[in-house]
Structures are given as C-alpha cells and as structure tokens.
Amino acid sequence: MSVAAKTQEILSLARSRAVQDRERLLLAIVDLCDAGDGATAVMESPPVQALLSSIFMSLVVEAERDIRRRLAEKLADAEWAPVALINVLALDDIEIARPVIASSPVLKDNDLVRLLVEATIEHQIEVARRPQLGAPVVAAILEQNEPAVLTALAGNVSAQVSRDDLKRLIGAARRIAALRTPLSRHPGLTDDLARELYVWVGQALRNSLAARFRLDQTALDAAIAESIREAHGGVVSEVDGTVVFPQEDERAEMEKRLLAKLDQAGQLRPGYLLRALREQKLSLFIGGLTTLGRFDPDQIRRAIDSDRPELLALACASVGIDRSVFPTILELVRELNDGHPGGGAEGARRAAGAFGPFAPDIARTAFTKALAKV
Incomplete structure (x- = not known):
C-alpha cells in the first residue's frame, strides 16, 4: 500500500467513533512502526501529525493494556512519536513504560527528572539505568538519595557521572551495601x-581494588584493625605498651569516637552488638544500636528500661539482628541492666513477635510509634 493510501486509511479510521476502529487505528500505527522508511513518511506527514496531536492521547487512554504495551515497544525508538504520548506511556505500568524510558529519544532530561519525582521506584530505577544519562538527571537521582535508584545509577557506566558524583555515591556506600560492588x-x-x-567493602572487593589501583593493603588494613582493636575499651600506652583504661566520661567519649569510626569504615554490624554485651559493655551496645538504627540514645535507653522487651526487639529487628539471636541479647541486657527490660517470660514471648516477615524499615517505624506510647 502506498504512503498516500496508508495515510488515508489511518485518517478514515480516526474519524470513526466505533471502539473496534479505534483499536484498529492503534494497531495500524503499531504495524507501521515495522514498515521502515515508508512508515516514517506516513507518520511525519502533516495530516497524520495533526491527527496524532488531536486524538492520540484519548485513544491510548482507552486502549487495552496489551495494545499499550505493543505501542510502547514499537514507539520506543521513534523520533517522530508525539511528546505527550511518550510521556503518558512512560508513566504507565512499568512493563509498558520500561522500553520507552530506556530508549525513547523523545524523552529529555526534564521529562526524566519529572519521572523521578512522580513515578514509582521501579520507574525511577529504569531512569537510572537509561544509557547516556545526562548530568541533570544524575544530580536529581543523587538528591533524592533512594538506595535502589542509587544502586542502578552506580551500575550505569555510560551515565554522565562526575568525580564529585562518584564521591557522593561512595559516601552512600557506607550505609548501602548494594552500591559497593558496582562502584x-x-x-x-x-x-x-x-x-x-x-x-x-568486603575482603574480595578489597583484593580487587588493591590489584586494580595498586593500593597499600597493609597500611589500609592496619587502619581498619586499629578501629576494631579500640573496641576492647583501652588504649595502648606508648611508653610501656600496657593498656590504660580511661575514666567513665573519657570512656563514653572514646566509645562514641570508636562507634563513629567503625560506622564510617563499614565495620559496625549487628554481630558487634552481641560482642559488646558479651564483654559486659552495655553502654557500647546502646551506642552501637543507636548508631546502626540512627536512633536517639534516649530512645534505646527508654526501651531497655521499660517492662516491654518487644520495644528492644523492634529496635534490634530494624538493624538486621536475627530472631534466633535476640533471646541471648535480651538475657545479656537484663543481666547488665538490673533485670530490665522486664516482662519476664511472657514479655520475651511477645518480643519474638517483633521479628515478623517484614522489612527493617517497618520495624523501625513500629519501634518509634510504640515507644511514643511508653
């Protein structure tokens, strides 16, 4: 069929108000996308462009999901596609939006930034994966600071990521483990x-980085080991090598510095909290739980001084402590804190329910809300 005949067919279908003709119209356009240069000529012809601008949006809104999906796949690389239509498809269900977000030359930086603000996390991740992502979009992703989207950006080697952008991503890797491998x-x-x-990062990635950049692993590992060594509560005298233990206020300040250093080095993990309790360092446990959960110290202190061990359980669940470990933690905290949190065996049973099948951020929210009622 000639370009003129195909154009006339599309215009005739567009004039029809019948539902089946409207679907035929969309399908005809979908088929045209596979027809090569002749199709481009049809779509770029003034009558068809006017048609697209006037009624295409309503057609797409009314179309079945499968038709929208096929249309998105066919229009993903089309330079002639109407801007408004592409933006609507980009905001559609993610399976429909994905090819458009990934490839459409019609989407500009401002369109992509709008997706980061208005669309779902799945859409945002697809934006971060888009090839040749521009600097303004990268800046918007960094500003939003969403872990899953940052991780997708870190794996996008074609994105316009500057040295300062990489530095911000590395800073975020301190709390987002998924960033470390792609970075x-x-x-x-x-x-x-x-x-x-x-x-x-872990040892395997350290070895990889050391080999790639010829890093001095001995010096770097010694610096990290020093942070861990200080966890024993004393410092080595430079005079005779003996361990000198500080006064109470000095110890509190030392613990604060230690936890900050371990946190910065990525070495402050849930297992460290159990170790602190086994070494009878309740204040170090409280400080570690506060740091890991980004809590206020008073929140943790109120939880462990209460008669509701489920509060402590929620705080522990929010930082990734396993259900199986919590009974030991509860027992050790009670030994070091005059039997608190109270509640006895019944309280311990209630606390076990805090480790439900939900994400740590949900446990954190539940902890904050429950503590407000104490």
Missing part, C-alpha cells in the same frame, strides 16, 4: 576514591 567496577573510579571505598 568497585566503575570505570570512573580513581586511586583516591578507591581508597575511600576500600574501607567499606
């Missing part, structure tokens, strides 16, 4: 940035 492989990583990342 360790990023082509924009430099020697100094690799050293910053080194202290927050």
Whole structure:
C-alpha cells in the first residue's frame, strides 16, 4: 500500500467513533512502526501529525493494556512519536513504560527528572539505568538519595557521572551495601576514591581494588584493625605498651569516637552488638544500636528500661539482628541492666513477635510509634 493510501486509511479510521476502529487505528500505527522508511513518511506527514496531536492521547487512554504495551515497544525508538504520548506511556505500568524510558529519544532530561519525582521506584530505577544519562538527571537521582535508584545509577557506566558524583555515591556506600560492588567496577573510579571505598567493602572487593589501583593493603588494613582493636575499651600506652583504661566520661567519649569510626569504615554490624554485651559493655551496645538504627540514645535507653522487651526487639529487628539471636541479647541486657527490660517470660514471648516477615524499615517505624506510647 502506498504512503498516500496508508495515510488515508489511518485518517478514515480516526474519524470513526466505533471502539473496534479505534483499536484498529492503534494497531495500524503499531504495524507501521515495522514498515521502515515508508512508515516514517506516513507518520511525519502533516495530516497524520495533526491527527496524532488531536486524538492520540484519548485513544491510548482507552486502549487495552496489551495494545499499550505493543505501542510502547514499537514507539520506543521513534523520533517522530508525539511528546505527550511518550510521556503518558512512560508513566504507565512499568512493563509498558520500561522500553520507552530506556530508549525513547523523545524523552529529555526534564521529562526524566519529572519521572523521578512522580513515578514509582521501579520507574525511577529504569531512569537510572537509561544509557547516556545526562548530568541533570544524575544530580536529581543523587538528591533524592533512594538506595535502589542509587544502586542502578552506580551500575550505569555510560551515565554522565562526575568525580564529585562518584564521591557522593561512595559516601552512600557506607550505609548501602548494594552500591559497593558496582562502584568497585566503575570505570570512573580513581586511586583516591578507591581508597575511600576500600574501607567499606568486603575482603574480595578489597583484593580487587588493591590489584586494580595498586593500593597499600597493609597500611589500609592496619587502619581498619586499629578501629576494631579500640573496641576492647583501652588504649595502648606508648611508653610501656600496657593498656590504660580511661575514666567513665573519657570512656563514653572514646566509645562514641570508636562507634563513629567503625560506622564510617563499614565495620559496625549487628554481630558487634552481641560482642559488646558479651564483654559486659552495655553502654557500647546502646551506642552501637543507636548508631546502626540512627536512633536517639534516649530512645534505646527508654526501651531497655521499660517492662516491654518487644520495644528492644523492634529496635534490634530494624538493624538486621536475627530472631534466633535476640533471646541471648535480651538475657545479656537484663543481666547488665538490673533485670530490665522486664516482662519476664511472657514479655520475651511477645518480643519474638517483633521479628515478623517484614522489612527493617517497618520495624523501625513500629519501634518509634510504640515507644511514643511508653
């Protein structure tokens, strides 16, 4: 069929108000997308462009999901596609939106930034994965600071990520473990940035970074080990090598510095809290739980001084402590805190329910709300 005939067919279908003709119209356009240069000529012809601008939006809104999906797949690479239509498809269900977000040349930086603000996390992740992502969109992703979206950006090696952007991502890797592997492989990583990342990754990635950038692993590992060594509560005298234990106020300040250093190095983990209790360091446990959960110290102190062990359980669940470990933690806290949190065996049974099948952030929210009622 000639370009003129195809154009006339599309216009005839557009004039019809019958539901089946409207679906035929969309399907005809979908088929045209596979027809090569002749199709482009049809779609770029003034009558068809006018048609697209006037009625295409209502057609798409009324169309079945399968038709919208096929249309999105066919229009993903089309430079002639109407801007409004592409933006509507980009906000559709993620399975429909994905090819458009990934490839459409019609979507500009401002459109992508709007998706980051208005669309779901799944849409935002697809934006972060888009090839050749522009600097304004990268800046918007960093500003929003959403972990899953940051992780997708870290794995997008074609995005316009500057050195400062990488530095911000590495800073975020301190709390977002998923960022560490893609960042360790990023082509924009430099020697100094690799050293910053080194202290927050596991041994396998450390070895990889050391081999790639010729880092001094001995010096870096010694610095990290020093942070862990201080956890024993004393410092080594430079005079005779003996351990000197500080006064109470000095100890509190030392613990605060220690926890900050471990947290910055990515070495403050849930297992450290159990170790602190076994070493009879309740204040270190409280400080560690406060730091890991980003709580106020008074919140944790109120929880462990209460008669509701489920409060402590919620706080522990929010930082990733396992259900199986909590009975030991509760027993040790009670031993070091004059039997608190109280509640006896019944309280311990209630506390077990705090480790339900939900995410840590839900446990954190529940902890905050429950504590407000104490």
